[in-house]
Amino acid sequence: MVDILNTPIGVIPAWLFAAIALALALLIVQRDPIWHAISVVSQVGVWIGGAMLFAAAIIVTAEVLLRKGAGALIGTSFLFSGSDEISGYLFAVGTSLSLAYVLVHRGHVRIDVLYLQFGPFARAVMDIVALVVMLVFVAALLERAVDVATTSYVEQIRSNTQLRIPLAWSQIPWACGIGLFFLAILVALIRSIAAALKGQWSAVNAISGVSTTEEEIEAELKGLDVGSRKPGAGA
DSSP states (O other): OHHHHHHHHHHSOHHHHHHHHHHHHHHHHTHHHHHHHHHHHHHHHHHHHHHHHHHHHHHHHHHHIIIIIHHHHHSOOOOOTTHHHHHHHHHHHHHHHHHHHHHHTTOSOOOOTTGGGSOHHHHHHHHHHHHHHHHHHHHHHHHHHHHHHHHHHHTTOBOSSSSOOBTHHHHHHHHHHHHHHHHHHHHHHHHHHHHHHTTOHHHHHHHHSOOOHHHHHHHHHHHTTOTTSOTTOOO
16 A cells, blocks of 8 residues: 555655645635635636537537528528537537536535435535545546647647547637636635634535525526515516
């Protein structure tokens, strides 16, 4: 077991350990301002991601109408080559850019049948464990994403289609979205541990717990702008 741990430690240079330690110290000390910055950036990311998903839907719809609708009307069809490829890139990048926003607003799906039956302390522990597990998974995902994106950029790899699009164009923003998601998880974990050390179990739930039914209803009403309407106001 010791040899397994010593192998990667011996490969990593000392300056990298120092940089990681400095970054972690900065995240711990400035966790709240950094969390606020992540919230702002993730808001921009979800707008961009939503626009990309909408653009992907438009491209697919236009391709179907040209291929099927025009064929039924004038007896021939227009084939837009690459619509599935472009929409796939837009979907992948748009999804990755939206992940951090979902975490910040506690929108990820979790099975809470047993979770809600426990007390505040047990729920806080489960919230922290959930963040740790997700952090490990996303760290592995980020490492692979960065490797794929850098390889495509350095070797100038293009898609094996008629469009011959450089894969780095989509893989780099895709990896950046995953990187923002990883940073959001790490800061959320640090804030949760800090709150747990102070015995603030409700604060842990507010950072990384499952949204209650009342909170979900309030968020939906806020999104529909129902709460801001005055009683008796016209529709």
